[in-house]
Amino acid sequence: MEINRFVGIDGCRSGWMAVTLSIDGDWKTRVYAELNELWREHGEAELLLIDMPIGLPSTKTSVRSCDKEARQLLRPKRAASIFPAPIRELLEVSSYPEANALSKQLTFRGLSKQTWNIIAKIRELDQLLQLNQTARQKICESHPELCFSAMSGSPMQYNKQTETGYEERIQLLGQLYPQARTIVDQTLEAYPRKAVARDDVVDALVLAVSALLNRGEMLAVPTVMERDETGLPMQIVYGSKSLIV
DSSP, X not given: OOTTEEEEEEEETTEEEEEEEETTSOEEEEEESSHHHHHHHHTTSSEEEEESOOSOOOSSSOSOHHHHHHHHHHTTTTGGXXXXXXXXXXXXXXXXXXXXXXXHHHHSSOOOHHHHHTHHHHHHHHHHHHHOHHHHHHEEEBOHHHHHHHXXXXXXXXXXXXXXXXXXXXXXXXXXXXXXXXXXXXHHHHSOTTTOOHHHHHHHHHHHHHXXXXXXXXXXXXXXXXXXXXXXXXXXXXOOGGGOO
């Protein structure tokens, strides 16, 4: 049983990086090749936060309000970390040129390479949520930079892939969860960089810490939930500002 456990999930090179924290201080990290495998192991957790779009826009509403509002909150330096979610019609397209052309045809905007690079993971998550009502209730879309911003009171100053950016984030996490640096270090010892990058672990960790410390009190953009044409929420949740240190 995983009652009182909270999971942060980020996509990584070899699948999905998951950090699990419990209210008694226990923690666990693991890379999963498939999201279904992760769900089978953690489906009884109280809350799972994932850095991946859930509700998807369509040709009628091609831009999600949550993406626009999240960028506003992260301006000026971290707004670009919010990639525009693809329209649902692109999920089954097999190549970037085809997806880019279809996006231009349907929305009058091209598709960024960054978004195309996560299309397969968006599709994998969507397939799980379309088939599993319990997963819909427990897996929520979040974003690491929104969580960090809420924790510190303002967006992070430095790029997460730099040493300065890493220290900025891990020191902040350490004030809220003292084992943070140990979790990252031990996870990086367990997995090669070709499987998972350091920022993947940090991103999954901040989602797990936010879920643990803000259980039942998450903030969200937009505050009034919007849903896509399949009923999935187009909303990004993140930690409460009461965690400012």
